[in-house]
Amino acid sequence: MLDLLANKWAALAIGALEGGPQRFGAVQRRLKGVSPKVLTQTLRRLEGAGLVDRTVYPAVPLHVEYELTALGQGAAVPLGALRAWVEENLDRSPADA
Amino acid sequence: MLDLLANKWAALAIGALEGGPQRFGAVQRRLKGVSPKVLTQTLRRLEGAGLVDRTVYPAVPLHVEYELTALGQGAAVPLGALRAWVEENLDRSPADA
Numbered sequence: 001m002l003d004l005l006a007n008k009w010a011a012l013a014i015g016a017l018e019g020g021p022q023r024f025g026a027v028q029r030r031l032k033g034v035s036p037k038v039l040t041q042t043l044r045r046l047e048g049a050g051l052v053d054r055t056v057y058p059a060v061p062l063h064v065e066y067e068l069t070a071l072g073q074g075a076a077v078p079l080g081a082l083r084a085w086v087e088e089n090l091d092r093s094p095a096d097a
Numbered sequence: 098m099l100d101l102l103a104n105k106w107a108a109l110a111i112g113a114l115e116g117g118p119q120r121f122g123a124v125q126r127r128l129k130g131v132s133p134k135v136l137t138q139t140l141r142r143l144e145g146a147g148l149v150d151r152t153v154y155p156a157v158p159l160h161v162e163y164e165l166t167a168l169g170q171g172a173a174v175p176l177g178a179l180r181a182w183v184e185e186n187l188d189r190s191p192a193d194a
Contacts, residue, residue, distance in 0.1 A: 002183045006105040074186060078179040085175045086099045089168060 004049050009034055009042045011079045014068065017052065018076050021067035051075055101146055106131055106139045108176045111165065114149065115173050118164035148172055 004010055009031060016022060016030040028039050043066055046052040051072035057063040068076060101107055106128060113119060113127040125136055140163055143149040148169035154160040165173060 001187050002108065002180065003105045005179060005183060006103050006108045008100045008103040011099065011103045071186060075182060078175065078182045081178055082102060082175040083099065085172060086102060089171060090098055 001049065004045055004051075005075060005079065007042070009038060010046060011083065013039070013042050013046060014051065014072060014076050014079050015083055017066060017068045017072070018080070021055070021065040023063070023065055027066060046072065098146060101142055101148075102172055102176065104139070106135060107143060108180065110136070110139050110143060111148065111169060111173050111176050112180060114163060114165045114169070115177070118152070118162040120160070120162055124163060143169065 005014075012031045012034075013027060016027045022030075024036075024039070024043075027043070028034060028036065031039060034042075043052060043054070047054050047066075049071075050069055053067050053069050055065050055067070057065070102111075109128045109131075110124060113124045119127075121133075121136070121140075124140070125131060125133065128136060131139075140149060140151070144151050144163075146168075147166055150164050150166050152162050152164070154162070
C-alpha cells in the first residue's frame with residue numbers, strides 16, 4: 001500500500017478527487033503533465049486497492065466518474081498533509097528534485 | 098520535491114533516519130528488500146534536495162553516516178503520518194497493492 005500511495009501521481013489523483021466525483025478528463029487537467037496511459041494505470045491501481053470507485057453511467061457517449069471510497073478519503077488526509085508540506089517548503093530546498 | 102518524497106524508498110529512508118545518524122548498512126537493514134544501488138540513489142537524491150546530510154569520518158575503513166537535515170526532519174512529520182495511516186489501514190484494503 002505504501003508503494004501505491006508513495007507515488008506522485010497517486011498522491012495527486014487522490015488530491016484531485018477530494019472535492020468529489022470527477023470524470024477522467026477533469027482529473028487529467030488537474031494533474032498537469034500526466035499522460036492518459038499513466039493516469040489510467042494510476043486510477044486502476046487505486047481502484048484495485050479499494051481507494052477509488054469507478055462508476056459508469058449508461059449514456060451516449062459513456063459517462064465515467066471516479067470518486068474516493070471511505071478508505072480513499074482516509075488516505076487523502078496524510079497525503080494532503082504531505083502535499084501541503086511540500087508546497088510550504090519548496091523554496092527552502094537547494095535543489096528542486 | 099513531491100516526486101522525491103512520494104517514493105516508497107525515500108519515505109522509508111527518511112523514517113529510518115528519524116532516530117538519528119545511521120551508517121549505510123543500518124539504513125539498508127531497516128529498508129527490507131532495498132538493493133544497495135537503489136538505496137545509494139535514494140540517499141543521493143535526498144542529499145541533493147537538502148533533506149539528508151552525508152558525513153565522512155576519516156577512519157580505516159571509511160566511516161560514513163547519513164542524517165536528516167532540519168528540512169528532512171520537517172519532511173519526516175507528514176511522511177510518518179502517511180506510513181502510520183498505511184500500517185493502520187493495510188488490513189482494510191481488498192488488494193494489498
